[in-house]
Amino acid sequence: MRTTGPRAVRVKAPGKINVSLRVGTPREDGYHSVASVYLAVSLYEEITATATDDGAITVTVDGQGSLNLPMEEIPLDASNLAARAAALLAELSENSTGVHLNITKRVPIAGGMGGGSADAAAALLACDALWNSGFSRDELAKIAVDLGADVPFALIGGTAVGVGVGEQLTPAISKTPLHWVLVPSNFGLSTPAVYRTLDDLRLANGDVPPEIPEIDPQILTAMRSGDAHALADLLHNDLQAAALELAPELKDILHAGRDAGALAGIVSGSGPTVAFLAESEEHAATVDALLATAGLSTELVHGPAHGARIVSDYFA
Template sequence: MSSSRPRSVHVRAPGKINVFMRVGSLLEDGYHDVATAYQAVSLYEDVRAEHADDFSVAVQGTVDTSGVPTDDSNLAIKAAKLLAKATGYTGGVKLTINKHVPVAGGMGGGSADAAATLVACDALWGTELHREKLHALAAQLGADVPFALTGGTAVGLGRGDELSPALAQGQFQWVLALADYGMSTPEVYSELDKHRERHKQDIFPSEPQPNVDANVLQALRAGDPRMLAEALHNDLQAPALHLRPELAEVLEAGEEAGALAGIVSGSGPTIAFLAPDLDGALEIQVALSAARMTALKVTGPVHGARIVHD
C-alpha cells in the first residue's frame, strides 16, 4: 500500500424516485421485467470507509435504522466484498453509514449505500476500476445500485439495471411524505400479481417486456412539471395502497395542499409529490407537516455517488 493512499474516504449517494414504473407479467423465474424512469433526488446516504483487516459496518442516521442488518447480509458489506474479490484485494474495510433515505421506503437507500461503498472502497484501496467495471459490479448487487452510481435521470429496463440516461432539463421540486414503517418489495410485487389475477376481466394483460411511455421522456426533456404530473405512473401503487390503505389519505392530503400529482415511489411507502415550483413545494411541506406527517422538500435530478472532500 502506497503512503499516498487515503486513511478514509467519504462518499455521498442519492435516493431515487421512480417517476414512471411499469411492471411486466410474471416470468417463469418468478421475477418481472420493468420499465422505469428514475430521478435521483437531494436526499443522500453518507458512507465513510476506513482501512481494516476484516469487514464491518455501523449504521446511524436521521431515519429509523433499527431494521438495517449489520452482518454479511448488509448490501454495503456485500458491495465491499464483491469489489475485494473482483480486484484481488486482501484487506477489509470499516464502513460507517449515515442514513437519511428511509429504510424499506421505496427510494433505494440500501442501493445508494452499496453504490457509495463501491466508490469509497475503490478510492480507499487504490483499485482504480473503470466506471464500466464498477457499473457491472453494481448490477450484480441489485437493480437500483447502478442507478445510484450514475444518478441524474435515467430509463431502466430489464430488472431496472439496463440503464440509459434520459435528458432532463432544469430542476423538479418534490415533497416526500415519509412513513414511519417500511414495506417489503417482494410482498408488494406478490400483491400486484394477485391484483392482476383478481381484475383480469377488467384490465389489459401486462406485457412481458414493458416500455417507458414517450410522454414521460418528453416531459422530463422539457423540464415541465405540469406535463410530468400528467405522465406519472406506477404499477406498484395499487398493490401498495391495497396493503396500506392509509396511504390513500396521504395522497389526498398532498394533492389538496397544491401538489400537481402524487405517486408512491417504487414499492412504497414513501409518497413523492410533484410541486409546480419552489413556493408550491414549501406550501405542500408546511401543510403536510401541520397534518403531523414527516415531509421533506427535495429537488431532482442530482448526480450519483461521489467522493466528498471533507
C-alpha cells in the first residue's frame, strides 16, 4: 500500500570529467586500483520516476541537447543501470511500488563521462523520494557502491578524490568555476576493453605501474585556487594511451583543440569524449567556435557542479 508521497519525481545528476586518473596494476578481483580527481560538470542526465501499480520497473529513454547520442545502444531492460538502481532500492524500501523511469540523455553514451552512473544516482534519489524511504545522502552513496564506482560521486557531485576502484571518495575544495569544451564522438568505447588495452600496452612497453597509485597534490592546489593555467600542465589520464590505441582518430581531435587555443586537452575517463580546458568562459566560447568551424560537435560546460538533485515532484 502506498503511503502519502509524490506520484512522480524528477531528478537531474551530473556527468564528470576525470581531471586526473592514475591506474594501478590489476587486482585479484579483476579491477584496477585507481586514484582519480573527479570534477562534476554542468551536463546533466535527467530521470522522471513515476509510481505504477503493477510492481514492474520499466525504462524509456529520450535525448536532448546538441550531442549526437546513439540511443539504440542503451538497454531498456533490467540491465539498464537506472533500473538496477531502482530494483536495489526497492529491496531496501518498505513502501516500494512499481516505477517507470524516463531518462533524458545529455551526457555522451559510453563516452567516459559517467552518464550511466549519473542515471543510477538520479534513480536512487528519485525512488527514495517516491517511496519515502528516508535514506540520507550518505546512506544512498553507500548503496550506490554496489552499482559502480562512479555512482556515489554522481550523487555527491562537486570535486572529489576517488581511490580504491574510485568509490572511496574524499570531497575536495574547488569553488572557482573551471570552463571546458567537450568534443563527444558518435561512437562509444567499452571501459573494460580500454583497461585491457592499457594492460597490454604496459606489458608490451615493459611499464610497471604502482600497485596503488596516488594523486599529485599540486592538482588539488590548482583546483582549489581555480588556476586553469596551472591545472593545464597537470591534467593526466593513464587510460588515454589505450583510448587512442582503440580510436586513433581522437589524436586529430586533440590536435584540433590545441590549434583552437585550448590550454590543454584530455580524454575523459575511458573515452572517447575529449575535454578541453579554457582559461575563462569567454575563452571557452572562442575555442568552442573554432572547433565548430572545424566541423566538430561541441558542448560548453563548467564545473564543479552539484550532485544529484530533485528538480520537481508531483503529488497525486
